[in-house]
Amino acid sequence: MRRKKIFSLTAIVCIAVAAALLLSGCSLVKHEGAGTSPVKGWKPESHMKLKYAEQFAVDYYKGGYKCIKLHDGSQFLVVPEGKKVPKGLKKDVVVLQQPLDHIYLAATASMCLFDKLDGLDNIKYSGAQAEDWYIQNARTAMEQGRITYAGKYDQPDYEMLASGQCDLAIENTMINHAPDVKKKLEEFNIPVFTDQASLEKEPLGRTEWIKVYGAMLNKEDQADKIFNDQVKKVKNIKKRDTGKTVAFFTILPSGQVVVRKSGDYVSRMIEMAGGEYVFRNIGDPDDARATVTIDMEEFYKKAKDADVLIYNSTIEGPIDSMDQLKAMSPLMKNFKAVKTGNVWCTGQNMYQDTTSVGQMVLDINTILTSETASDSLTYLKKLS
Template sequence: MIKKRYMLTAMVIIIISLLSGCSQDMDKNEKFLGNQLHTEGSMELKYAKNFSVDYYKEGYALISISDGSRYLIVPEGKDIPTNLDKSITILRQPINNIYLVATSAMCLFDALDSLDTISLSGTKAEDWYIENAKAAMKAGDIIYAGKYNIPDYELIMSNNCKLAIESTMINHTPEVKDKLEELGIPVLTDQSSYESHPLGRTEWIKLYGLLTGKESEAKQLFDEQASYIDQLASQEKTDKTVAFFYISSSGNAIARKSGDYVTRMIELAGGNYIFDHLGNSESATSTVTLEMEEFYATAKDADFIIYNSTIDGELSSIEELIGKNSLLKDFKAVQNDNVWCTSKNMFQETTQFGLMISDIHRMLTNDDKDLAKLNFMYKLSATDGEK
């Protein structure tokens, strides 16, 4: 009996120790984020892997980015919590006068009707295909403040900039990031380009919805795009192959690297990218340059061609395409009139990736020979004609 009592006492002590340890860990976590912060939950994310958001009482939110940076959103009128880890950057609401350098994020702000939070752009007005952004710059509501590597610090300071949103290109000029932070301007580097799933890029709208106070609108916009993927999930693959490329001024074919987000869109649409293993999966570069003969050996058998007009402009006909290189006339897709061209706005429309995937699916499965225009692509005719 005494032995059993000792064993029971020992078990109780062990359980109490474990519970105490858990409690201490929780206390450490709370102190790590400030004495007054108590977690209430996390942002629901379906595809995005390069950021997360934890919610705390009284409207505070902690953003964690895959590059290791963290940002605490402090609601308007609230104090900065004490005992906060020094590595956490403070962003006080309202967050406005933003210097937006990450071009992929502009359409997200536009979709949220939050262009009024942006005062400065790293892209000139004539280089935007987002009409509202272009109009805002022409009206002087958004001012060009220099590229990522040569920002106009004086202009940025004079506009009381509250946040600089950079693309990963800033990693090539870390001294610029250091200078902005030295001037008291927080820098957030958009990591959406590292998302492996196309809708992971779109889901960054939830982060910008948090920054602009429009989380519910962001969720609704994302869910609309995710619904396109959900609708295609039950569809069988077509086994149709697709070549996605453009011809450079030197006559080389510039094709997308296998496994990047564009080729993933083709796969999600039910097709197969014509190149199985093109490019280095470890490289950050999204394209591969191929001499035309090398490109011809594989791509000539593709069922469909999607010509990427982003770099050298939109094409008006198959004849114009063949004019770039005569070898293209032997391509299966050319001979079968299955050649499509992207609209220039395709890569500035991160908010519409679900719809783009739906476009590709329609291209692959629609037997209507009169189908000539989709939301982000148009079909090339044999000779010059209206797109």
């Protein structure tokens, strides 16, 4: 049975190490050393270069072997096609035998990464139905039967996956709330890889997870190019200090409002785009949840004078007009952005397309700096 390795460090050491790494801009995950290599006596020939991601590291060994190490302590040895699992492999290391072409993808935010890598053929099973995908290539693949629905992450069809020779289950961090599911998949000899991109503090760190899947599919060069293209989009933003304030929200049927937590990656994208997120200190930093639900009155106090309102369509669906927004609460007509007509709605593909963080930041910057932006945006639409 494969088990995760648990590291225990004192609080003082943890704080010191984390601070040093953050200052140096390096990954929080240490590269493999001689004492922690996946195979006894092995030493890495090189390491994957990372710019923003802190939740993973990849080390390269002789013979094409690769070790992916996640911040939670789990390690995965990628074994090249036609090669054997090396002797001396440590018990807590999970083997990923290439070719990985029968993947069960339950982590929906990872689908776009495989799509951009031309790797949809490696995915045979999905944790979402065809109609739930806003990534057109994924929806088409399911409609054509090239990818099959195999149950949600917490209710997978074990028999289908086992009989279909599933060689890898890619989950998001929600699997941590369903440990019995992970255990059962492993009992069927299906390795479980937990995508931890959602834990990245930097928005571009999430996009950099394309390099992990590039390593699994031997497409590192393609992954580098896709990632670097998004970095360039952000670096090419000319006006970064717009002086504009922004509120990002959803209004629930109950009348309450869902906003992003301070320091969340969405608020960071707003800052990268040259805006100021109106909720500077909201939410528990130790809470893993990225959103906070508040009363409309509290939202009104903080956001009524915001220069720009961005309505998040991914929770309750999109809206098209100011009239729809005003119908949700009589207070909305008093907001500055409503009066000036500076209200936008996100596309529902926003959270499924983590490969385009640079474009998302560019879209936000455009609405902060241009009065004729509505026709040139990818992820935002102006309310009529």
